[in-house]
Amino acid sequence: MTQQSEIFKKVISHAKEYGFIFPSSEIYDGLSAVYDYGQNGAVLKNNIRQYWWKAMVQLNENIVGIDASILMHPTTWKASGHVDAFNDPLIDNKDSKKRYRADVLVEDYVAKIDGKIEKEIVKASKRFGDAFDKEAFINTNTRVKDYQEKANAILKRLGKSLEAGNLEDVKALIEELEIACPESGSRNWTDVKQFNLMFGTKLGASADSAMDLYLRPETAQGIFVNFLNVQKSGRMKLPFGIAQTGKAFRNEIVARQFIFRMREFEQMEMQFFIQPGTQKEWYEKWKEKRLNWHLSLGMGSENYRFHDHEKLAHYADAASDIEFKFPFGFKELEGIHSRTDFDLKSHEEFAGKKLQYFDHEKNENYVPYVVETSIGLDRMFLAIFSNSLQEETLEDGSTRTVLKLPKILAPTKLAVFPLIKKDGLPEIAREIVSQLKWDMDVAYDEKDAVGRRYRRQDALGTPYCITVDHQTLEDQTVTLRERDSMKQERIAIDQLSDLLKEKLDVKHFLKQL
Numbered sequence: 034m035t036q037q038s039e040i041f042k043k044v045i046s047h048a049k050e051y052g053f054i055f056p057s058s059e060i061y062d063g064l065s066a067v068y069d070y071g072q073n074g075a076v077l078k079n080n081i082r083q084y085w086w087k088a089m090v091q092l093n094e095n096i097v098g099i100d101a102s103i104l105m106h107p108t109t110w111k112a113s114g115h116v117d118a119f120n121d122p123l124i125d126n127k128d129s130k131k132r133y134r135a136d137v138l139v140e141d142y143v144a145k146i147d148g149k150i151e152k153e154i155v156k157a158s159k160r161f162g163d164a165f166d167k168e169a170f171i172n173t174n175t176r177v178k179d180y181q182e183k184a185n186a187i188l189k190r191l192g193k194s195l196e197a198g199n200l201e202d203v204k205a206l207i208e209e210l211e212i213a214c215p216e217s218g219s220r221n222w223t224d225v226k227q228f229n230l231m232f233g234t235k236l237g238a239s240a241d242s243a244m245d246l247y248l249r250p251e252t253a254q255g256i257f258v259n260f261l262n263v264q265k266s267g268r269m270k271l272p273f274g275i276a277q278t279g280k281a282f283r284n285e286i287v288a289r290q291f292i293f294r295m296r297e298f299e300q301m302e303m304q305f306f307i308q309p310g311t312q313k314e315w316y317e318k319w320k321e322k323r324l325n326w327h328l329s330l331g332m333g334s335e336n337y338r339f340h341d342h343e344k345l346a347h348y349a350d351a352a353s354d355i356e357f358k359f360p361f362g363f364k365e366l367e368g369i370h371s372r373t374d375f376d377l378k379s380h381e382e383f384a385g386k387k388l389q390y391f392d393h394e395k396n397e398n399y400v401p402y403v404v405e406t407s408i409g410l411d412r413m414f415l416a417i418f419s420n421s422l423q424e425e426t427l428e429d430g431s432t433r434t435v436l437k438l439p440k441i442l443a444p445t446k447l448a449v450f451p452l453i454k455k456d457g458l459p460e461i462a463r464e465i466v467s468q469l470k471w472d473m474d475v476a477y478d479e480k481d482a483v484g485r486r487y488r489r490q491d492a493l494g495t496p497y498c499i500t501v502d503h504q505t506l507e508d509q510t511v512t513l514r515e516r517d518s519m520k521q522e523r524i525a526i527d528q529l530s531d532l533l534k535e536k537l538d539v540k541h542f543l544k545q546l
């Protein structure tokens with residue numbers, strides 16, 4: 034097993050063992066690519082959602098939030114293009130009978146070339162030491178340049194073929210690159226076919242009158258169909274945004290990699306309505322703003338990169354992904370799309386109703402353009418969780434497993450321990466819990482030795498622990514222990530609340546935006 038898959042396995046088992054994520058309906062052996070969030074996962078997920086909502090809605094006076102339904106009139110999906118074009122190209126390996134996304138097979142091949150480039154860079158940086166100029170090396174080293182040209186040519190051809198619906202060429206590309214099935218190792222492939230990803234359902238009691246519906250595959254359309262409702266009732270002026278978080282459903286062909294690709298997942302999306310012609314400027318602005326949001330969590334700028342799309346969706350005139358370094362490599366975490374006026378115009382046409390904005394300054398009506406930011410909440414959860422899970426070797430040679438979550442997102446902010454279960458210490462500890470629980474998520478733990486209790490909280494990502502001991506009886510101070518540094522200090526009980534509120538103030542993080 035590679036080191037990467039070893040790490041990823043640890044992430045999955047840790048998530049289950051500590052009540053973050055369970056397979057759905059596990060007693061029936063689970064349901065493929067569907068997961069449940071446990072007692073700690075639900076809180077962490079809520080905290081991520083709130084962090085996004087605060088940054089997008091609360092801190093921007095021209096962005097408002099809504100909560101649209103999962104079920105929508107079925108014509109919505111005709112207008113949006115999902116009925117005709119929300120397809121993935123699939124291919125089967127005849128020997129293993131395994132099904133793959135044809136585009137992902139090619140992209141994985143390209144990722145291997147990228148890996149080779151990375152290796153060359155690491156090798157060269159070791160060779161040249163401090164004098165190493167990465168940029169110059171990439172631009173001049175012939176091997177790296179060859180790799181890059183090859184990767185670009187492959188992606189360009191894939192993009193072109195997919196855009197033109199030329200599935201024969203996608204298959205030809207897979208054959209030319211000699212891509213083999215990871216399972217059987219054979220290159221015995223079927224033709225590439227299109228597969229629609231929407232889940233169907235029915236509305237209505239009797240079979241003849243029932244209406245065919247879809248579970249929404251994205252939350253964005255709930256925003257578009259409400260564009261005028263929000264604009265008029267909120268007297269919104271361009272540019273303005275509408276945000277929402279909510280469930281989306283996709284019948285993914287290959288649903289693997291834990292919560293990275295699920296069939297039921299949650300999105301956090303924002304559609305920013307702008308004057309036509311200003312889309313390039315806003316697209317660049319939102320790319321920068323969204324990257325800053327990620328960086329504000331302090332998970333290391335080296336773990337993010339932009340990937341500008343060659344292959345554009347039917348609605349976009351520019352698109353870029355913010356990719357994150359997951360345990361299985363750099364993959365899409367968020368998409369920023371310049372969606373033009375495609376959606377509103379199309380809804381105008383299908384609904385036969387105007388979806389236009391009256392611009393008082395220009396004294397004219399027009400359909401606004403849109404720049405969208407779209408991030409998967411579950412993918413964000415995985416990014417944070419996998420990045421935070423660390424094994425550390427301590428000075429005394431022992432090891433600890435610690436979940437170094439950004440403090441403000443941790444499901445439990447503070448754990449309070451009495452050193453022993455007598456002498457009045459539990460009563461003081463419980464009193465501290467009952468005072469602080471109004472402001473933060475607090476846990477009480479009196480089981481096992483204090484060292485083991487610290488380890489348990491480290492594994493849960495709890496940033497602070499307090500221990501009440503015999504000295505507390507004398508001077509009303511407790512030991513405050515910090516998760517990452519493991520430093521301990523004595524603090525007066527009556528100063529705890531202010532101190533912790535200051536340390537856990539979300540403002541310090543969001544101010545970096």
Ligand code: ATP
Pocket residue numbers: 251283285292293294295296298299300365366367368407408409410411412
């Ligand atoms: P991918 O190429 O990985 O299938 P996408 O380009 O289809 O993703 P979008 O339609 O742009 O994704 O959706 C926006 C965001 O929603 C993605 O960046 C991702 O974070 C999230 N997302 C999309 N599909 C899934 C899924 N099946 N499971 C979890 N999150 C998803």
